[in-house]
Amino acid sequence: MLQLQKLTKRYPTGDLALNAVDLEIPKGQVLALIGPSGAGKSTLIRSINRLVEPTSGSAILDGVNLTELSSGALRRARRRMGMIFQEYALVERLSVMENVLSGQLGYVGFWRSFLRKFPQPAIDEAFRLLERVGLDQMADKRADELSGGQRQRVGIARALIQDPQLLLVDEPTASLDPKTSRQIMRLICELCAERGLSAIINIHDVALAKMFVPRVIGLKLGEIVFDGGPDDLTPEVLTDIYGEEDWEATIAKIDDDDDSDPV
Amino acid sequence: MAITQTPDGTKVWALRDTRTQLTIWAKWFIGTALFMYCWQQISAETNWDFFWDAPAIAADIGGRSVPPKWDYMSKLWAPLWDTLNIATLGTALSLVMAVPIAFLAARNTTPNAYILRPLALLIIVSSRSINSLIWALLLVAIIGPGVFAGLIAISLRSIGFCAKLLYEAIEEIDQSQVEAITATGASRWQVMLYGIVPQIMPALAGITVFRWDINIRESTVLGLVGAGGIGLQMQGSLNTLAWPQVSLILLVILLAVLISEWVSAKVRGAII
Structure with a gap:
């Protein structure tokens, strides 16, 4: 469903962030992208929805080459790609409902969005999503009143109201405590399964990635150095991706405490 | 910041090296000299008769100003x-x-x-x-x-x-x-x-x-x-x-x- 072909990004400073990355993601697959800081993980997902303009290569979503789209067509294509951010990136001074509905901006004209007159089906969907992520009582709160876990749930709802085919998830748990991290990862993976979404999840926490995803990609200096299942992540592989370290504790099987209650 | 090493190997740290320190001192010197010069010029140009009777005139104007003319308020x-x-x-x-x-x-x-x-x-x-x-x-x-x-x-x-x-x-x-x-x-x-x-x-x-x-x-x-x-x-x-x-x-x-x-x-x- 998503194919990256020789996707390359060289920053004006001369740093080669992505070096001819080839990757194919079938429909409905959730994969984790791991790698050291500076490996190009953020650049990779931002090159797909062109928040970062790739230097060369192509990213093809459902037969459409995203790298060649004009700005209008790019905006329509972006509606099909929901994005979730590390620091949530909610508009702090707007309400939870406005934040969720901002995921609809690609479908709504300027004046309707200025007057906050969103179509009723979008509002229905926003309420359904808030209930699904466990925030149905919070719609009128301002985003900066929420806790970290709650904010990330709003971020997830904002991405899903776009009705995407693909989720681009950038370090969803890096600012969260371990328990909330697991709940958020579980929520993202459940929602992807419910809706048949593909997802690329950038993640630092290798143990957490192993718990939730069926496929792991290792990125190092802009190149893919590992592509396999979570059980193939041996100490040798991790040493290859990150460098020499004692990896036994990281890859030890962690029991998934089944606490799906929302925070 | 300046770190120097004495012959016996001790590292000496000072906020600025000698050169920077001297430059700063010279700038202060020039600034002070300029200020004194300007002071002298202004002093030479001042009509000191007007200066010395300023308190008397200020007191005079102040005296005429009180009490304020309250009924003028209607025009304000x-x-x-x-x-x-x-x-x-x-x-x-x-x-x-x-x-x-x-x-x-x-x-x-x-x-x-x-x-x-x-x-x-x-x-x-x-x-x-x-x-x-x-x-x-x-x-x-x-x-x-x-x-x-x-x-x-x-x-x-x-x-x-x-x-x-x-x-x-x-x-x-x-x-x-x-x-x-x-x-x-x-x-x-x-x-x-x-x-x-x-x-x-x-x-x-x-x-x-x-x-x-x-x-x-x-x-x-x-x-x-x-x-x-x-x-x-x-x-x-x-x-x-x-x-x-x-x-x-x-x-x-x-x-x-x-x-x-x-x-x-x-x-x-x-x-x-």
């Missing part, structure tokens, strides 16, 4: 209302122009960094470099004396102030919120509406009441050059040496400024 209400209108409408008018200029001037929102941004910065600088009294002088000559000239003078002077503070606020916004709105497929204007405007609203409101507060003070003197408001009465009273009227006008201005400061402090408190 209308100009006071004019002053308030000049400040308020002038601030509003300046914002209408300052907001687009700020968006053109901010590095992260300007549509064109090579032509439009320098142009916006030029407008900001030229508006700021001319005092509102001078704007008023020019405008009284161009559009004739009266409240309207004062209104335009205040708004032209305020554009630079408001636009500068606002564009700095725009440059300091959290870019990830903008990124998130862009990623939804929102248009350029929608990104501005959802990603940028909510972030700069507190700054905009703060700047507005701050400038309004300043404009109340500035508009009280505009009348001196014929641009309407309470300054006109001030001018008339000064010219006829009507000191009790002058003292009443000064009291009224003081009160107006106190009230405007109180209001703007309240508004800023409510926003933050």
